[in-house]
Amino acid sequence: MANITVKTLLKMKERGERIAMMTAYDYPTAKLLDEAGLHVLLIGDSLGMVVQGNTTTIPVTLDDIVYHTRMVRRGAEHALIVSDMPFLTTHGLPEDVLQKAGRLMQEGGAHAVKIEGGKELASVVSRLVTAGIPVMGHIGLTPQSVHALGGFSVQGRTVASAKRMLEDAAALEEAGAFAIVLEMVPAEVAQWISSKLRIPTIGIGAGSFCDGQVLVFHDAMGFTSGYIPKHNKAYANLADTIAVAARDYVREVANGSFPGEAQTVHLKPEELDKLFNSANRH
Template identity: 70%
Template sequence: MARTVTVRTLANMKRAGEKIAMLTAYDYPTAKLLSEAGVHVLLVGDSLGMVVQGQPTTVPVTLDHMVYHASLVSRGAEGAMVVADLPFLTYQVSAEEALRSAGRLMQEGGAHGVKLEGGREMAKTVRRLVDAGIPVMGHIGLTPQSVHTFGGFTVQGKTADRALEMMEDALALEEAGAFSIVLEAVPAEVAAEITHRLSIPTIGIGAGPDCDGQVLVFHDFIGYTSGYIPKHNKRYADLASVIRDAARQYIEEVAQGVFPGEEQTVHLQDGELRLFQSMVARHGGGPRE
């Protein structure tokens, strides 16, 4: 990546009408590859609970988990901005607890900013973090940490009243100092209007094409997962099939004695081999029982 992406970079991209590309990342090699490809923002999402840990929701993810994965991603990111999620109940209790949690993600995890879920009710917390020098990305619409309240991963803002409330949430987050807002599982018309009203960038996931940028979960985007595919996702590769096919070929070659072959094998030089064989002969005896 030719340039280092910052909060200012993203603001300038919105003003210039340039789209922002964001993907989740949870480890060093993924972060390195995605930043080399030119992805603008790497999100260390608490979605790792579902796609890495095998949890049914993001709720069980802890701050220690997030700090660890953020530290891996921050070491691999070369020019990309790294944003890390504040996990469930690490910021809702008080603004001071949110400040301590965000501080760990930046000090220990190396993140450049944090993301938290919620609208107007989180505005004071956002302001506290921003005043402390911590860049904050908001997240409204379908907020996965509230999945049990929603009754599932469902589209939000499908009524005019709720859509207007969502717009007010977005405006409150902008007023509080958020540098960007993720809009998840929101009707395209609602997302377009919010994007038009805000001076800060919107990042959509299942929110239509008119947001200032888009984000996808890496494992969904690369076809690393199987089974259910979210409606908003587009698979740009089928890595799961590649891995399965490679594993089957490996198993077959091991079974047939084809692997390792001569090109994967190291030999003793002739002199050392003869010396070794003579030493073995003097040692005597057969296999130990």
């Protein structure tokens, strides 16, 4: 598979080809997903919930994202690596925002960053793009604003809110964003917005009419015992597989069947004789 770039995604939209995107937070996961053909790997601040055990993404820091990006970058050979700008890092002086986004690329090795917010952040997007940092937008349900939104709820249910969302998307595209995530949006609204943009849309809980889809790895692989969002599809059940394997391990350690002969190394007979002779002399 050829290396995926932001231009690749734009060409995929032009050709009507769907973009497959998934979160990744470590080296082995990134390697497996990259080899499976994922076009985009997102180091999402969702790691705050599925990796760190928080109830929201808000506690995630820039250092957290840099750390996880570094691991994902080592594991991915072809996929486009996109890192989230965590809570509050897109607000403040333009120079500070630029420095924070730069860390994700210089220290983490990201190819691009993702920013939550609409037209109010268009100037930030433009500043980053001008500096050579590709930006993916994110509108609809923006988890960093969960408290302001009143929870994890569908956005764009009314004509007025759908129009505002289109305005946000258009402003981000005009500012230079190369793609936009639409999260928890009615399918018809997502289809309407997608048809109005030159850049691709990546949906999550936004129906099948977006130019691509993104899922959280732990949700998609059934690697969780917690809440599973309605929009998720579990393609595996890793939680049960791991639980069964762990119980088998505990049982075999307890009854002495692990380690077995296959997992055991022995001294050569002549070395064993020398050891016993030496022991007997002492």
